[in-house]
Amino acid sequence: MQIIGDKRTMRETVMEHRRAGKTVGFVPTMGYFHQGHLSLMRAARRENDVVVVSIFVNPLQFGPREDLADYPRDLERDCRLAEAEGVDYIFNPVVDEIYPQPFLARVRVEGITEGLCGAFRPGHFEGVATVVAKLFHIIPAQRAYFGQKDAQQARVILKMVEDLDFDVEVRVCPTVREPDGLAMSSRNVYLDHEQRKRACLLYRALEKGRLLAEGGERDAAAVEEAMHEVLREEPGIEVEYLGAYDGLTLRPLRELRGEVLLAVAARLGKARLIDNIPLLLED
Ligand code: AMP
Secondary structure, three states: OEEEOOHHHHHHHHHHHHHOOOOEEEEEEOOOOOHHHHHHHHHHHHHOOEEEEEEOOOHHHOOOOOOOOOOOOOHHHHHHHHHHOOOOEEEOOOHHHHOOOOOOOOOOOOOOOOOOHHHHOOOHHHHHHHHHHHHHHHOOOOEEEEEHHHHHHHHHHHHHHHHOOOOOEEEEEOOOEOOOOOEOOHHHHHOOHHHHHHHOHHHHHHHHHHHHHHOOOOEHHHHHHHHHHHHOOOOOOEEEEEEEEEOOOOOEOOEOOEEEEEEEEEEEOOEEEEEEEEEEEOO
């Protein structure tokens, strides 16, 4: 496994493999790997000749009061884990390599970025779309792998690729969970012992919604009320949003039909956690 920090070297390396007829799979990450990240690497390993993983904590997607400075990092451990998954290249640029100053361009996907996390993290998805667009140029892979865990992010990337004609196939992989249901996240390290015990309630709330919806409940308000009940009066869980959304437009639903996303964001102390369950409801 080779670690590359320079974008020209990275691009030339991928291009060489492509010219030799190889398929390249790309997994963008912010590092501090857990089984969710590793599952994306495994999918990329299965489906491609060459696997590239980027590790870049992207300042552009953090708000001024967010956790950029505290975001957990452990490059050595990440490299060990990636190597064990058969990753061929780690792209680990410094911030100036990605954002030489002045950096004035932005990629904005409208319509699906205003709700859900977008309402609580202004500018976040613009930061995500901008860095992923750059990474897609630096690492011109045939396939790129994202997690369902960040459902809105996956929608934004899919739409950006469609609307801006990026020549890459976006694969969205299932959410990997802890045994108690908590979605794995680098930010779970922010949880203290008590918060960690309660954090699985986010998934429990979503599961309750799923059971109701799959049992035939079509009234979004009823499903949302049932999900809220799980988290209500839980000390230290501050819900930002919790509801049923159209799986494609991400707009709030009144009636559950077709592709539905049950989604939640909540603060537990310093940690802001998100989770979701996608449903396909037949009539
Ligand atoms: P991050 O390093 O948190 O930016 O995540 C990098 C990629 O891993 C994104 O595509 C995430 O959606 C994905 N990811 C994060 N957590 C999980 C998880 N628990 N299961 C599956 N994918 C995940």
